[in-house]
Amino acid sequence: MMRRVRGASVVLGLLTVTALAAPWLTPWNHEQLDWANIAVPPQFEGAHWLGTDRLGRDLFARCMQALRVSLLIGVLAALVSVCIGVAWGATAGYLGGRVDAFMMRFVDIIYALPYVFIVIILATLFERGSIAALLLAIGAVGWLTMARIVRGQTLSLRRREFIDAAIASGVSTPAILWRHIVPNVAGAVIAYATLTIPQLILFESFLSFLGLGVQEPSASLGSLINIGAQEMETAPWMLLVPATLLTVLLISFNLLGDGLRSRLAGDGAAVP
Amino acid sequence: MISYILRRIAGLVPTLFVLVTLSFFIIRLAPGNPFDQEQALTPAIRANLDAAYGLDRPLLEQYGRYLAGVVRGDLGPSFRFKDFRVTELIASGLPLSLTIGLAAAALALLLGVPLGAWAAWRADSPLDHALMTATLLGVVLPGFVLGPVLALVFGIYWPVFRVGGYEPGDASFLVLPVVTLALPLIAYIARLTRASMHEVLQSNYVRTAQAKGLNPRTILLRHALRPALLPVVSYLGPAIAFVVTGSLVVESVFGLPGSGRYLVQGAIDRDYSLVMGMILVYGVFTLACNLVADLLYAWLDPRVRLS
Numbered sequence: 001m002m003r004r005v006r007g008a009s010v011v012l013g014l015l016t017v018t019a020l021a022a023p024w025l026t027p028w029n030h031e032q033l034d035w036a037n038i039a040v041p042p043q044f045e046g047a048h049w050l051g052t053d054r055l056g057r058d059l060f061a062r063c064m065q066a067l068r069v070s071l072l073i074g075v076l077a078a079l080v081s082v083c084i085g086v087a088w089g090a091t092a093g094y095l096g097g098r099v100d101a102f103m104m105r106f107v108d109i110i111y112a113l114p115y116v117f118i119v120i121i122l123a124t125l126f127e128r129g130s131i132a133a134l135l136l137a138i139g140a141v142g143w144l145t146m147a148r149i150v151r152g153q154t155l156s157l158r159r160r161e162f163i164d165a166a167i168a169s170g171v172s173t174p175a176i177l178w179r180h181i182v183p184n185v186a187g188a189v190i191a192y193a194t195l196t197i198p199q200l201i202l203f204e205s206f207l208s209f210l211g212l213g214v215q216e217p218s219a220s221l222g223s224l225i226n227i228g229a230q231e232m233e234t235a236p237w238m239l240l241v242p243a244t245l246l247t248v249l250l251i252s253f254n255l256l257g258d259g260l261r262s263r264l265a266g267d268g269a270a271v272p
Numbered sequence: 273m274i275s276y277i278l279r280r281i282a283g284l285v286p287t288l289f290v291l292v293t294l295s296f297f298i299i300r301l302a303p304g305n306p307f308d309q310e311q312a313l314t315p316a317i318r319a320n321l322d323a324a325y326g327l328d329r330p331l332l333e334q335y336g337r338y339l340a341g342v343v344r345g346d347l348g349p350s351f352r353f354k355d356f357r358v359t360e361l362i363a364s365g366l367p368l369s370l371t372i373g374l375a376a377a378a379l380a381l382l383l384g385v386p387l388g389a390w391a392a393w394r395a396d397s398p399l400d401h402a403l404m405t406a407t408l409l410g411v412v413l414p415g416f417v418l419g420p421v422l423a424l425v426f427g428i429y430w431p432v433f434r435v436g437g438y439e440p441g442d443a444s445f446l447v448l449p450v451v452t453l454a455l456p457l458i459a460y461i462a463r464l465t466r467a468s469m470h471e472v473l474q475s476n477y478v479r480t481a482q483a484k485g486l487n488p489r490t491i492l493l494r495h496a497l498r499p500a501l502l503p504v505v506s507y508l509g510p511a512i513a514f515v516v517t518g519s520l521v522v523e524s525v526f527g528l529p530g531s532g533r534y535l536v537q538g539a540i541d542r543d544y545s546l547v548m549g550m551i552l553v554y555g556v557f558t559l560a561c562n563l564v565a566d567l568l569y570a571w572l573d574p575r576v577r578l579s
Contacts, residue, residue: 109287116517117291117551120539121298202414209416210520210536222416229420229525233428243417250412 005259008252015249016071022064030065031217033057039235051237053227059241066219067245073135074201074253078193080139081200085146086189090181092147093154094173104151107144115141119203120212134213138203142196149192153185187264195257198250205246221246277567284559291555292342295548296335306351306542325351338548347549352541358549365531366553372522372530373515375450380457380511385504387458388465392500393492395470403462410459415518419452419525436527449522456518457511461504469500498572505569509562516554 023029027047034048034056042051042059050059092103110118122137157163157180166176205222207213214220221242228239307313307321322328326337341348347358387407391400426448427435433447472478473496481491520532531550538546570576 109290116520117295117535117555120535121295121547121551198412206414206416206521210524212536212539225416225420229416229423232420232424236424239420239424243421246417247413250414251409254408254412 002259004255005263008255008259011248011252012256015067015245015252019064019067019071022061022068025064026058026061028058028061030057030062030219032061039231039238041235041237050241051235053238054231054235059224059238062219062224063221063242063245066214066221066224066242067249069131069214069218069220070201070204070246070249073131073138073204074197077135077139077142077200077204078197080135081142081146081196082189082193083143084139085143086150086182086185088143089147089150089152090154090177090185093151094158094177094181096155096158100151104148107147110141111144115203116206119207131214134204134207137207138200141203142200146189146192146196149188150185153188154181157181157184191257191261191264194253194260198253198257201246201253202250221249277563280563280566284556284563287559288552288555292339292548292552293335295551296338297331299542299544299547300331306544325349338545342552347552348545350543350546352538352543352546358545361534361546362531362549362553365529365534368528369519369523369530369532372446372449372453372528373512373519375446376453376457376518377508377511377515379450379454380461381504383454384458384461385465385501388462388467389469389492389497389500391462391466392469392473393488395473400466404466407459407462410455411463413456415452415456415521416525418455419449419522422448422452423525438526438528445526445528449526449528452525453515453518453522457514461507461511464503464507465500468503469496472496472500502569502573505565505572508565508568509558512561512565513558516558 018025026049028034034052036056037045037048037052038056039054040048040052042049048058048060050063052058053062088103088107092100118141119137122133122140163176163180166180171179204213205220205225208220208222209226211223211226214223216223224242225239225246228235228237228242232239307318313321319328326334329337338348345359347362350356350358350361353361387403391403394400423435426432434442434444435448438445478491478496481495486495519530520536522528523530523532524536531553534546535550535554537543538550
């Protein structure tokens with residue numbers, strides 16, 4: 001198990017470093033057109049390591065730019081969903097009673113709807129292609145499971161002596177939540193957040209695949225796969241390169257998250 | 273039992289109401305509107321269009337009219353497809369989408385459950401490990417990666433099935449879409465079944481059955497399968513939601529004239545009534561499947577008593 005986690009971390013580290021260092025690894029950027037090399041397969045000539053697309057744009061540069069977008073959106077949207085999920089779940093679990101019932105009923109209702117609807121509705125709400133809007137739309141559905149996990153853990157923490165002691169010594173409710181509850185659920189939260197990142201990256205790629213996410217001239221792994229799928233008969237590399245990249249990214253994050261979950265959270269914190 | 277089902281159906285109404293209300297108001301907040309075109313319309317034409325579709329009324333009145341229409345089963349006129357009602361558009365694509373979706377779900381159950389049970393029966397054997405590694409890949413791979421790659425391999429390099437240029441009635445167009453949709457589900461259901469079957473096979477009553485000298489097949493099929501299926505049944509609701517989601521991708525990858533494209537195209541075109549109609553129809557479908565899954569669960573598990 002640990003070998004898998006280490007392998008996944010190494011792969012993720014390499015991908016991140018390559019994505020960030022890409023501007024120095026290729027003479028091309030993601031918008032430049034190379035009229036001399038249109039739709040060429042991977043080759044050293046002209047420094048097109050992964051080939052070019054129909055407009056002569058370098059696929060390596062575009063993939064790395066897409067990878068930066070995916071990682072940025074995945075990590076930031078995970079942060080958004082952690083913040084909302086922890087606040088929502090801890091409040092509901094700690095206050096209990098009618099507040100808890102109401103807050104969790106709300107989560108249940110959103111949960112019952114396929115997330116795609118919510119994401120598509122939210123994605124139409126903003127100017128197309130805005131990364132901030134995408135973040136919000138994706139983060140808005142990612143927090144539901146997090147809220148459930150945190151609430152479950154908070155319910156059992158609430159009955160512990162140190163909480164009684166804090167109440168008895170006059171600590172305010174927000175302070176109890178922030179100083180005593182949140183640090184104690186951190187393990188489960190970190191583990192689950194790592195598993196959330198690939199889901200959120202997947203949402204983003206899915207939206208971009210459908211044309212609702214990242215817009216030209218910027219690329220996303222999803223939009224690259226969409227373009228590649230239309231060109232696959234004559235130029236299969238345009239499909240296979242971004243498809244492989246996305247697959248490796250998703251598998252690595254999943255292995256890392258699974259490993260962290262069994263280390264940090266134990267079986268008790270398994271996703272409900 | 274009947275009264276339980278009726279109460280559950282009544283319980284769906286508030287959820288649907290929230291869904292309709294949220295989607296109505298959020299989509300109206302979105303910038304742009306269905307009549308935005310390359311060339312701006314003259315104000316007089318715009319005003320006429322707005323009046324014809326009732327867009328010049330106060331928002332609350334439009335909402336009331338929409339709700340009244342929904343109750344009567346009328347989802348309003350489409351803003352972009354002139355002369356079509358939303359119900360007509362959806363009805364034209366839904367049969368194909370349903371065929372693909374249900375075929376994929378059935379295939380996933382028929383393959384996923386036996387594969388999972390087999391892996392659990394031979395737990396920790398090379399076969400088990402190979403199956404579980406393969407299913408991990410299946411769970412992670414999204415449909416929009418799987419679909420194009422399958423189309424490339426089985427449609428172009430090794431043309432077994434037909435891809436693109438759909439002709440109604442020719443089933444060979446539907447094989448790859450169904451497989452694309454089913455593979456992740458097969459993988460997930462196999463993993464679920466393996467986990468629960470593994471646990472059941474270690475329980476006391478299975479050991480008793482073995483001690484009595486029952487043959488392994490009877491133990492697996494008559495004693496262990498039913499309790500081991502419970503997690504699979506409770507996953508059926510989310511699975512249907514997954515199929516609905518996946519059909520958007522599969523229809524776009526394989527160019528099938530299902531109803532999924534209306535959701536995406538409607539969202540891009542700001543075709544308010546079309547998007548809301550799709551959300552409502554798919555929402556009802558998802559909630560209904562959740563209900564059926566709950567009832568099945570109760571039927572399988574004698575410890576659950578519905579009242």
